[in-house]
Amino acid sequence: MKIFKLITLLCILLVFGSAAAQNLQDRIQQILSSTRTNTDEYGIAIFSTNQNKFLFENNSEATLLPASTTKLYTTATAILFLGDEYTVNTEILTDDVNLTDNSIDGNIFLKGFGDPTFTIPNLQKMVSEIMAQGIKRISGNIIVDDSFFDEILFREEWIEDENRNVPLPAICATTIDKNSITLSLRGNSRTNRKPTVSIFPNLDYFTVVNSAKTTGRRTRIGTVVQQMQSGEKITVTGTIPRNRSSSIKVHIKNPPLFIGNLLKNLLIQGGIEFTGKILTRTSPEVLNLLVSNETPLISLISEINKRSDNFIAEHLFKIIGANYSEGSGGAFDATQAIFTFLKSTNLFEEEMSILDGSGISRNNQFSMKALVRLLTHMYFTKDDFEQFFNSLSIAGVDGTMGSRLVGTSAANNCRAKTGTLRGVTATAGYVTSKDNDLMIFAMNFNSFKRSASYYRDIMDNIISLLSETEISQRN
Structure with a gap:
């Protein structure tokens, strides 16, 4: 039953x-x-x-x-x-084996593993940690290693008809601030005059050509970015109303070279002597780790x-x-x-x-x-x-x-x-x-x-x- x-x-x-x-x-x-x-x-x-x-x-x-x-x-x-538990790291390493003399007698290597959230404050913190190790001088070069990804940085290079879609900055292993800088404009008090233009971060890596004008009409700003031998040239065009402020994001053409120059400036600002070059190439397999920034997957x-x-x-x-x-x-x-x-x-x-x-x-x-x-x-x-x-x-x-x-x-x-x-x-x-x-x-x-x-x-x-x-x- x-x-x-x-x-x-x-x-x-x-x-x-x-x-x-x-x-x-x-x-x-x-x-x-x-x-x-x-x-x-x-x-x-x-x-x-x-x-x-x-x-x-x-x-x-x-x-x-x-x-x-x-x-x-x-x-x-x-x-x-x-x-x-996987982490996405950005590392600064050196080929110097003796770090007890307050000097790096060799190169430092910035190696990225694709962290898209890595920022300027993160890099500043890494430089501060190098300073805390007592480093006062770097005799060699800054070498940026972007080899974890392939050399195809922009989507339109691998996807057909990509120009129809939403544009993205470069996709690369060494990334900082979403591979963009901020360009700010302030309209002149008089029409047909050039507005004031500034960029952040302000590095001598960038050359800014101001071809924009102040008008009584709405803001229409355009930029053309060109890769130069040792930097990038940004040509600013368009119009902005009188006394009006505006800012836009500008995509960087060569993030590895940019981040290398940014690292150089931060080291010098921190009192570390550096007179070497900024290079981009694959780093040796055996290096000594100085500092690492880790982002959880x-x-x-x-x-x-x-x-x-x-x-x-x-x-x-x-x-x-x-x-x-x-x-x-x-x-x-x-x-x-x-x-x-x-x-x-x-x-x-x-x-x-x-x-x-x-x-x-x-x-x-x-x-x-x-x-x-x-x-x-x-x-x-x-x-x-x-x-x-x-x-x-x-x-x-x-x-x-x-x-x-x-x-x-x-x-x-x-x-x-x-x-x-x-x-x-x-x-x-x-x-x-x-x-x-x-x-x-x-x-x-x-x-x-x-x-x-x-x-x-x-x-x-x-x-x-x-x-x-x-x-x-x-x-």
Whole structure:
């Protein structure tokens, strides 16, 4: 009798569970039908971790342009391939073996390993630590080693039609202040006069040619940066209104040479005698470490997934490639590393294309089912899931999801990565249902006829519905 009752109860639960799942599918389909999405290219996939199956699929296997949801492949691969204790270092080393005489009788080497968050204050701190070691003089040269990455610094050099996309500064192993400087202008009190122009940091490495004018019209500033033999020439053009201030970021052409000159200035300002040259080349394998700046991998992943930072994502992409190739890492190596990981976990699909780490490229493509399978794999990789999950933007709280789903049961519940390009909007991540089922979802709309916000509202309505769902069936 007890066995009969148990079987009966299980049958009832299965019926109710199936009915609830069907009801969820109907309600999602109703949202899609009422918003006239039938003329758009889109894909949706939703997976239940309690039931270990897909609850909803619509065009889930269609390959779409994914925008910044591509970053989920970059960050997931980084965690699983590099490990959560991996650090991205910037080091200053020397070939002098005797550091007890307050003098470096040889060269110092600045070697970068691709830290995209390295800043001028970080470099200043490293110089202070060298000063604290009692160093008063450096007899040799400053040699900047950028060899951890390949020599292709700009995305347009490796991605076709890249000029259509968002421009990024150079992607290189020795990076500082996002490889940009600040150019500030102040309009003259009289029209047709040149504005005042200043740059930060102000180094003799830069030559500034001021061809801008003060006018009564709006600010329109342009710059042309040219690589010279020992520095960079910045030509400033355009207009700025009278007595108006404005500032823009200018991308550096040669970050390794720039950071070498910056290091030289900081050493001299700190009272360390230096009369050598600034060189860029590969450093010897055996050197003595003077100081190191270490950035945890997880902090980079959080910036990428929460704030969708493209610059950091492209550096992480090449870090993956460099570790995979055990040499000068490039975009090709990074793609091979990601595909090798996907093949080893049975997540690879032949139609996939991943050409960059940020998702800016319009040549990336994969399906929403493939993306949900990646997120599901991360969920079942328990040792790494918590840090991956915590790196995602929290709906209604922070990052790119910070203003979405406010006032719904998905707020402070849904963790997701967004993606936006011209004609593309996507959201993928996790949300917990009312009966504590962690739902994994991926939604993407391409080539749409309305505004991006219109389709974000559709996705938010579906996410909110998932958070309110009760299916109450666990296998």
